[in-house]
Amino acid sequence: MNKVPMTAEGRDALDEELKFLKTNERPSIIQAIAEAREHGDLSENAEYHAAKERQGFVEARVKDIESKLARAQVIDISVLGGETVKFGATVRVVDEDTEEEVAYKIVGEDEAEVAKGKVSVTSPIARALIGKECGDVVEVLAPGGARSLEVLAVDWV
Secondary structure, eight states, X not given: OOOEEEOHHHHHHHHHHHHHIIIIIHHXXXXXXHHHHHTSOGGGOHHHHHHHHHXXXXXXXXXXXXXXXXXXXXXXXXXXXXSSOOTTOEEEEEETTTOOEEEEEEEOGGGOBGGGTEEETTSHHHHHHTTOXXXXXXXXXXXXXXXXXXXXXXXXX
C-alpha cells in the first residue's frame, strides 16, 4: 500500500470534507431520492437519476478520502528544516527568463492550490526542486513549456 504524504492541515481538511459528506450530503441525497420516488415512474424521472448520480459521486469521494486517510503519512513540517528543498518547504525561486520571483510550498496532492502557491509534491516543479539548495538552477518541463528556475531561498514557515 502506497503512503500518501500530507501535512497535518491537509489531513484535517480531508477529515472535514469526509464529515461534511457523511453528515450533510448523504442525508440530503437520501431525501432527494425519496422525494423523486414519490413522483412515480423512475425510468423517466430526471430528479431520481440526478440524485442517484450525485449519490454515486459522493460515495466514490467518501471511499477515496477514507483510503487516503488510511494511507496518510502526515509529515510534521514544524520539525523539519535545513537548506535542502523537501516536502513541506516553501521555496522562493526566480524565473531566469522573466526575472519573476515566485514562492512555492511543496504539499500533498490533495492540498495543492497553485493560485495560493501550494504545489503538489508530484508536480513537475516540485519534483525538479526537491533535493536542491539555494543558488541551484533547475530546468522544469512544465505544461506551459520549459522554464529555468534559480532557487533563492528555502523556508520552513
